Amino acid sequence: MKFKRFDVMIVGTGISGIYAALNLDPSLNILMLSKRELTLCNSALAQGGVAAVMDSKNDDYELHIKDTLIAGQYKNNLDNVKILVEQGPKDVERLVEKYGVDFDRNADGSLALTLEGGHSRRRIAHHKDTTGFEIETSLIEQVQKLTNVTVINNSVLCRLERADGTFFADVITNNVEGGERRHEYYCTSAVILATGGIGRVYDYTTNSAIATGDGIQLAYNLGAEIRNLSYIQFHPTAFADKKNRECFLISEAVRGEGAYLLNCHKERFMPRYEPERKELAPRDVVSNCIIEEQKATGSDEFWLDISHKDADFVRSRFPMIYNKVLEMGYDMTKEPIPIYPCQHYLMGGINVDGKGATNIPGLYAAGECSHTGVHGANRLASNSLLEALVFSRLIAEDINARQIDDKLGDEEYPMSSPDGKELPHGIRKEVRHIMQKAYFVHPNYDEAEKGLKRITELMDELSNGGYAITPEFVETKSVVTCAYIILKEVMDRRAEEEN
Numbered sequence: 001m002k003f004k005r006f007d008v009m010i011v012g013t014g015i016s017g018i019y020a021a022l023n024l025d026p027s028l029n030i031l032m033l034s035k036r037e038l039t040l041c042n043s044a045l046a047q048g049g050v051a052a053v054m055d056s057k058n059d060d061y062e063l064h065i066k067d068t069l070i071a072g073q074y075k076n077n078l079d080n081v082k083i084l085v086e087q088g089p090k091d092v093e094r095l096v097e098k099y100g101v102d103f104d105r106n107a108d109g110s111l112a113l114t115l116e117g118g119h120s121r122r123r124i125a126h127h128k129d130t131t132g133f134e135i136e137t138s139l140i141e142q143v144q145k146l147t148n149v150t151v152i153n154n155s156v157l158c159r160l161e162r163a164d165g166t167f168f169a170d171v172i173t174n175n176v177e178g179g180e181r182r183h184e185y186y187c188t189s190a191v192i193l194a195t196g197g198i199g200r201v202y203d204y205t206t207n208s209a210i211a212t213g214d215g216i217q218l219a220y221n222l223g224a225e226i227r228n229l230s231y232i233q234f235h236p237t238a239f240a241d242k243k244n245r246e247c248f249l250i251s252e253a254v255r256g257e258g259a260y261l262l263n264c265h266k267e268r269f270m271p272r273y274e275p276e277r278k279e280l281a282p283r284d285v286v287s288n289c290i291i292e293e294q295k296a297t298g299s300d301e302f303w304l305d306i307s308h309k310d311a312d313f314v315r316s317r318f319p320m321i322y323n324k325v326l327e328m329g330y331d332m333t334k335e336p337i338p339i340y341p342c343q344h345y346l347m348g349g350i351n352v353d354g355k356g357a358t359n360i361p362g363l364y365a366a367g368e369c370s371h372t373g374v375h376g377a378n379r380l381a382s383n384s385l386l387e388a389l390v391f392s393r394l395i396a397e398d399i400n401a402r403q404i405d406d407k408l409g410d411e412e413y414p415m416s417s418p419d420g421k422e423l424p425h426g427i428r429k430e431v432r433h434i435m436q437k438a439y440f441v442h443p444n445y446d447e448a449e450k451g452l453k454r455i456t457e458l459m460d461e462l463s464n465g466g467y468a469i470t471p472e473f474v475e476t477k478s479v480v481t482c483a484y485i486i487l488k489e490v491m492d493r494r495a496e497e498e499n
């Protein structure tokens with residue numbers, strides 16, 4: 001079959017995908033894919049903001065590096081942390097100056113910087129509590145003006161193969177209005193995977209519905225190195241009403257502005273575990289303390305309380321969270337709101353170097369699906385949007401410096417038929433239950449061992465069962481593959497520790 005050629009294919013229209021497109025040379029012919037509508041992604045959900053040293057009087061690179069390493073338990077890639085921290089402010093400035101992103105400002109016009117857990121200084125640039133949506137929509141507006149970029153939504157990259165230095169892609173249009181599904185075939189010599197996280201591997205996650213780890217699965221099957229996929233962040237404060245476990249995130253910035261965590265007796269407990277950092281310890285520490293306190297009280301009921309702060313301030317600083325929680329029946333200016341930890345972010349992923357390149361020539365990965373090593377074992381709050389910006393720009397610069405042969409045309413390539421049996425229902429649900437039991441905040445090794453056995457069977461079934469290539473099949477295969485890699489890593493790490 002014939003594959004239509006583009007110079008670069010970017011898979012994902014979150015902040016990392018779009019910022020890469022904006023930084024690529026305008027002479028390149030670029031294809032961008034989004035598997036659903038453009039703003040359905042983790043980027044658009046980001047509340048807190050972007051961390052960067054923007055106030056050089058009160059902050060410096062050394063402090064930001066130190067905070068990042070402490071949160072990451074010193075398992076970070078120091079060279080890449082330096083790139084992140086030292087180059088990040090330039091990208092945040094560009095968001096404002098070049099792309100019109102509107103960050104909150106002080107009366108004197110300077111950026112209003114907020115505080116989040118693990119940061120020793122106020123350094124989070126934000127747009128109220130909808131920072132991600134502000135950045136995402138501002139960048140989408142810019143990319144849609146570029147004549148060299150073709151943006152296609154509702155299109156799922158289902159297969160990616162590589163032969164003689166060319167990538168061949170099978171993309172299925174996911175017509176939401178009930179029309180016929182269509183396969184489109186593209187080829188290219190550079191692919192940027194910017195496909196986001198893996199939250200949908202869990203029952204309870206803050207992540208968007210697209211977060212099924214497709215890029216990681218496709219890269220893994222191409223032979224790319226996947227590293228530290230079991231470095232998963234469980235955010236301590238997702239909304240968790242007993243009747244309605246929505247997993248809507250209550251931003252860390254709420255604690256940054258003074259909220260307390262309370263146990264089932266409505267008693268503040270963090271100072272007992274963390275006398276200095278209290279509620280502003282890094283996320284993994286706070287989630288661990290919640291689990292410890294649960295063991296001590298025998299109850300999984302926890303609350304976040306900011307009702308002691310001025311009500312007008314809370315409403316204007318957190319308008320989206322205030323309204324969302326109010327819809328659920330809680331007025332956060334008057335009463336505590338129920339919270340509990342849930343899956344939130346992936347620190348590991350497709351391993352890349354300091355320019356975002358994988359071990360496969362021409363294959364790059366950016367944003368949450370990538371592993372740059374900047375986060376170590378646990379991400380410092382608001383460092384992920386910064387990582388998405390800095391490393392996607394570096395990928396674009398690397399591609400710009402390469403000589404992409406613009407004489408190459410469409411190609412014939414013998415990809416196998418996508419036809420086959422229909423996938424049975426229930427596999428994704430089964431995997432989510434396994435993961436929730438096997439690895440939530442801490443691994444449960446008995447459950448992880450049992451889970452890995454079952455997931456290995458599912459991997460085999462999906463690879464050899466003769467199923468049709470459809471978007472559902474690809475998402476299921478991605479969820480199963482990510483669960484497999486995570487649990488295998490958990491068990492291998494345990495075996496290493498025991499030896």
Ligand SMILES: Cc1cc2nc3c(=O)[nH]c(=O)nc-3n(C[C@H](O)[C@H](O)[C@H](O)COP(=O)(O)OP(=O)(O)OC[C@H]3O[C@@H](n4cnc5c(N)ncnc54)[C@H](O)[C@@H]3O)c2cc1C
Pocket residue numbers: 011012013014015016017033034035036038040041042043044045046047048049050051131132155156157158194195196197206207208210214215249344345366367368369381382383384385386388
């Ligand atoms: C609720 C919430 C709050 C957060 N708050 C913050 C914060 O305040 N600060 C911070 O730094 N970070 C925050 N994060 C993390 C941060 O938002 C994400 O890590 C980051 O935005 C990821 O961007 P991305 O471009 O890598 O992926 P995403 O924005 O998730 O985009 C992924 C894209 O890939 C596409 N895609 C996936 N698979 C396929 C496929 N097979 N075919 C075609 N397209 C595909 C999707 O359609 C989507 O366009 C938050 C995350 C969540 C969930």
